[in-house]
Amino acid sequence: MPMPAYVRFIINPTSGTKSRIDVADRIEQLLNHSKYKHEVVYTDYAGHAPKLAKEAADKGYDMVVAVGGDGTVNEVARGLLYSETALGVLPKGSGNGLARHLKIPMGLDAAIKTLNNGHIITIDSCSINDHPFFTTAGIGFDAYISSVFAGNKKRGLKTYVELVMKEVMNYKHMPVKAKINDNAFETDCYVMAFANAAQYGNNAYIAPLADIEDGLLDVCLVRKLDLVKALHLSYCMLTKQLANADSAEYFKTTHVKVNTDTPIMYHADGEFIGEATEFDVHINPLSLRVLVPAGMD
Numbered sequence: 405m406p407m408p409a410y411v412r413f414i415i416n417p418t419s420g421t422k423s424r425i426d427v428a429d430r431i432e433q434l435l436n437h438s439k440y441k442h443e444v445v446y447t448d449y450a451g452h453a454p455k456l457a458k459e460a461a462d463k464g465y466d467m468v469v470a471v472g473g474d475g476t477v478n479e480v481a482r483g484l485l486y487s488e489t490a491l492g493v494l495p496k497g498s499g500n501g502l503a504r505h506l507k508i509p510m511g512l513d514a515a516i517k518t519l520n521n522g523h524i525i526t527i528d529s530c531s532i533n534d535h536p537f538f539t540t541a542g543i544g545f546d547a548y549i550s551s552v553f554a555g556n557k558k559r560g561l562k563t564y565v566e567l568v569m570k571e572v573m574n575y576k577h578m579p580v581k582a583k584i585n586d587n588a589f590e591t592d593c594y595v596m597a598f599a600n601a602a603q604y605g606n607n608a609y610i611a612p613l614a615d616i617e618d619g620l621l622d623v624c625l626v627r628k629l630d631l632v633k634a635l636h637l638s639y640c641m642l643t644k645q646l647a648n649a650d651s652a653e654y655f656k657t658t659h660v661k662v663n664t665d666t667p668i669m670y671h672a673d674g675e676f677i678g679e680a681t682e683f684d685v686h687i688n689p690l691s692l693r694v695l696v697p698a699g700m701d
């Protein structure tokens with residue numbers, strides 16, 4: 405990056421649980437000002453961040469830093485795709501899947517210092533029915549949970565876990581037709597998760613083998629679920645063993661197609677999108693520049 409590099413911080417004031425920390429003030433205090441000239445802007449509404457990010461990319465800013473959870477990261481990154489402008493992340497959500505995958509510290513001060521010492525890599529992104537995603541997308545149960553969570557006033561990990569526990573046995577698998585790696589098959593689908601990064605967030609590893617620079621999409625399919633399987637899956641997610649678990653099937657591919665007769669819910673980076681009967685999911689190799697901590701390649 406040139407010296408000084410021009411940086412726009414985009415803060416989602418609604419993300420994360422309530423905190424009294426003044427993020428703009430911490431940035432002012434800890435950012436290396438001989439390296440960066442910066443400005444701070446705030447989102448006014450959902451869907452504002454892609455415009456603010458694209459505007460910065462069009463003006464030739466060197467980096468745009470998303471301050472928020474994976475929803476904000478998604479919106480900012482969407483505005484930067486295929487541009488020279490790098491994404492930076494100050495994690496402020498409850499899951500922070502992309503930040504965790506990239507080994508960005510969860511603490512605000514440490515994450516700001518990472519911006520001072522980090523370097524840029526180029527990562528893959530993915531799309532589900534033309535919605536870009538950078539961490540995970542999915543159809544079935546995980547999308548259903550994102551839809552209920554979206555309407556929930558309370559946020560945070562505890563609320564999320566309570567919700568999953570309450571709903572996991574009520575949700576029913578659906579029959580789908582899928583095509584992965586030219587192999588077409590019919591299957592029941594409780595959840596089909598598509599992963600660019602290894603985890604949903606909170607160290608729940610839905611795709612432990614995911615490499616964000618390999619040009620491949622990792623797919624995890626759970627056909628049906630009962631209580632024993634649910635407990636086993638949770639254990640495997642938290643211990644990074646899902647790729648070899650009996651309760652799930654794991655694929656690496658570049659492109660997935662899914663069809664259903666009955667509409668099924670889908671999400672991208674944890675944000676509920678809607679329902680559809682056809683899904684086209686693919687990888688966009690090396691499409692986003694990202695600043696990562698020193699030592700991460």
Ligand SMILES: Nc1ncnc2c1ncn2[C@@H]1O[C@H](COP(=O)(O)OP(=O)(O)OP(=O)(O)O)[C@@H](O)[C@H]1O
Nearest residue numbers: 419420447448449450472473474475476497498499
């Ligand atoms: N000013 C705003 N007012 C209302 N919604 C906003 C605003 N700015 C952004 N959003 C929306 O907030 C959504 C959630 O943001 P984000 O994921 O960053 O936080 P979070 O939900 O608290 O984090 P997590 O997903 O980790 O729980 C985003 O998808 C975005 O569309």
